[in-house]
Amino acid sequence: MAEEPNHNSIDFSGAGPTGEQARLATAVENAAEAIIITDFDGIIQYVNPAFESIAGYPRSEIIDRHISLLDSGKQGPAFFQDMWQTLREGEVWKGHFVNKKKDGSLYETEATISPVRGQDGAITNFVSVQRDVTHEVELQKQLRQAQKMEAIGTLAGGIAHDFNNLLMGIQGNVSLSISEPDITAPLLENLQKIEQYVQDGVKLTKQLLGFARGGKYEVHLTDLNQLLEDQSLLFSRANKHISFEMNYAASLWSVEADKGQLEQVILNLYMNALQAMPREGTLTVRTANVTIDKDRFQPYRVKAGRYVKFTITDTGIGMDEKTQHRIFDPFFTTREKGRGTGLGLASVYGIVKNHDGYIDVSSSEGQGTSFEVYFPATDKVVAPQDKSGESPAGAVETVLLVDDEEMIIDVGTRMLTRLGYEVLTAANGVEAVETYRANQDRIDFVLLDMVMPKVGGGEVFDRIRAINPAVKVILCSGYSIDGQATDILKRGCNAFIQKPFNLKSLSNQIRAVLDEP
Ligand SMILES: Nc1ncnc2c1ncn2[C@@H]1O[C@H](COP(=O)(O)OP(=O)(O)OP(=O)(O)O)[C@@H](O)[C@H]1O
Ligand SMILES: [Mg+2]
Incomplete structure (x- = not known):
């Protein structure tokens, strides 16, 4: 095979290096990068210890083997054709390899391969210097994945929130119509179908909310x-x-x-x-x-x-x-x-x-x-x-309903009225605090939307509690930001109800809070 003598400038013939060559050889042996020297045909002639430890091949096993031994099959023939052509034309080649270790596992390297010329100017060898970047590549992948998931999570949360508000509007109206005393059988059946579809929609938004960032209630x-x-x-x-x-x-x-x-x-x-x-x-x-x-x-x-x-x-x-x-x-x-x-x-x-x-x-x-x-x-x-307990229907008590969505105020008012409550409303945080201050003697509890522009549910909660430390508040939302709901609950808010809710679950939640000692 490689019968001809080599003319490379690093002397590996064992003939006794000069002082400069010895220094060079020591440097190469101690380099942290893997260094591989092949002949013109790609037959390996030298590898340093860093290569041995990265690729897992002892020097004795890999010398005289073709460099394609390291090929993982991930690059394809065109890649190598291109590389060899560049090198044989005397150019330096830089690129990224996925290589195969002796044990079959893969590693990734950043490689620079340079042609080495003999005294007559002809290319005799190639020197490849490779840095193991397996770990960096893995980290980059994880970072990209994390960023992607975060972006889609934000999107999913927004969609779920808007959908839950819509579903709340539908659910509320349906549940009001179903409880009309003179409803006819065919109408009831249609409405029950709609209610079923709303439930399917709720399943979807529930999965979306799970995926959304920060939805931990x-x-x-x-x-x-x-x-x-x-x-x-x-x-x-x-x-x-x-x-x-x-x-x-x-x-x-x-x-x-x-x-x-x-x-x-x-x-x-x-x-x-x-x-x-x-x-x-x-x-x-x-x-x-x-x-x-x-x-x-x-x-x-x-x-x-x-x-x-x-x-x-x-x-x-x-x-x-x-x-x-x-x-x-x-x-x-x-x-x-x-x-x-x-x-x-x-x-x-x-x-x-x-x-x-x-x-x-x-x-x-x-x-x-x-x-x-x-x-x-x-x-x-x-x-x-464990605490449980079903509750009787509503008495004449007054609720302050706070929501920035007109549709929710509308359907919510009708639901609460149907349950027998007196309803005051506020369309934003500032109005909520004012209304509470003016009517605090009448108001038995507050049904408070969490996500509102400017003054959000959390702040409204703090402000009305400053007015009356014993105020009862049920937080309600189609969404949650970074455990914000949990936070407000920890600050003493009485309960949380997820939109959309029907008459029964609303009634149960209210009774549980009002009947609390
Ligand atoms: N245990 C498993 N075995 C085989 N394939 C799975 C397994 N778990 C998930 N998968 C694959 O992952 C895909 C995504 O799963 P995912 O639960 O997100 O959605 P889905 O099951 O297809 O739909 P959905 O959960 O909404 O009913 C599945 O379609 C399936 O190809
Ligand atoms: Mg599934």
């Missing part, structure tokens, strides 16, 4: 084992063809979370798992306490700390790599038209993010899929809690 100490068990019972009853295997960690740490949203996460993951196993299979659930230390911490993804982890594994159809990259994108679905919205995992992702957790997926086609979900652990301990 009511935070409670939560036992994940219990939550997973409750949901599993529901699902296992209805899916006898699947065997459920539960492996709960003893003394699992608690998490501080919105219980409704956690249920939404588990429900979506179970639904997907079951859809991946139409005939039979095993759904395995596992929980564990996990501490992520500095070494495993990844910026943009996960902070060091204590986490509660649960894993949901199915033995279903699995996913190829391309699908796996897109599953968290809103509206990405592989299901038939009309069978899936593609919002399930998007909302899972949003909810997990809003709780400062993170989620990982691993899957292979035909083998099954596994989702790992991490929520930050808390030191607090879950105390058993």
Whole structure:
């Protein structure tokens, strides 16, 4: 093969280098960058220790092999043709490689390859200097992903908010019409259909809100084992063809979370798992306490700390790599038209993010899929809690209804009147405070919209509470910004009600607050 003597300027013949050559050779040997020298045909003649450690090949195994040994297949023949042509024309080539290590795994490098000329001016060798950028590339990808998700999250939140207001208008009017005493049977049936469609719409906005940034409403100490068990019972009853295997960690740490949203996460993951196993299979659930230390911490993804982890594994159809990259994108679905919205995992992702957790997926086609979900652990301990109680209908009490949407004021007034309340209204924050101040002796409670321009619900709450520290306030919104609702609830606001609501849920919520001691 390479019979001819080399004329490269770095002497590797072992004939005893001069002082300058020895210094050069030492420098190359100690460089942090991987350095590879090939002959004109691409046969490797030298690699330095940095290359050995990055690529995992000992020098003895790679000398005299062709450089294409490192080819991962990710670049394609045209890429290499172009590179070789540039080099053989005597030009320096700069570019990005995805290479294959000895163990088959991939690494990415920024490479500069320079032709080396012999004394006669002909190219004899190529020197390639490569920096391992695998980690940087991965970080960039994560940053891009995080930014993308944040942008779509903001969009989703806005859409959900506007839709919930619209649905509130429809729901309110329908629920008022249904409760008319002289309604005819066919009309009732139509209205009930509309109510059903509104509920479908609510399901959609609920998923969207889950995905939206900051939509974390009511935070409670939560036992994940219990939550997973409750949901599993529901699902296992209805899916006898699947065997459920539960492996709960003893003394699992608690998490501080919105219980409704956690249920939404588990429900979506179970639904997907079951859809991946139409005939039979095993759904395995596992929980564990996990501490992520500095070494495993990844910026943009996960902070060091204590986490509660649960894993949901199915033995279903699995996913190829391309699908796996897109599953968290809103509206990405592989299901038939009309069978899936593609919002399930998007909302899972949003909810997990809003709780400062993170989620990982691993899957292979035909083998099954596994989702790992991490929520930050808390030191607090879950105390058993339960309070319930249905309530009688309204008495003559007065409510101040505050909302910047005319439609909500309109339908809200009619709903509250129907429930038997006296209604005062305010169309913005300033008006709300003024009306409250002027009528504080009459007003029994305030139904307060959270998101309003200029003076928002939070500020109105603080101001009217300064007027009357015992004031009862129900916060209401189709949306939430960065746990703002939670914040206001923590400051002593009595309850939160999500738009759209119907007569019954509004009535129940009001009674619960008014009948509180
Ligand atoms: N456990 C799983 N096994 C195989 N594929 C899955 C699994 N979970 C999700 N996927 C894939 O990810 C896609 C997106 O899932 P996602 O839950 O976001 O939407 P969907 O299930 O298609 O619709 P929806 O949840 O609104 O009913 C699915 O269409 C499916 O291709
Ligand atoms: Mg789904």
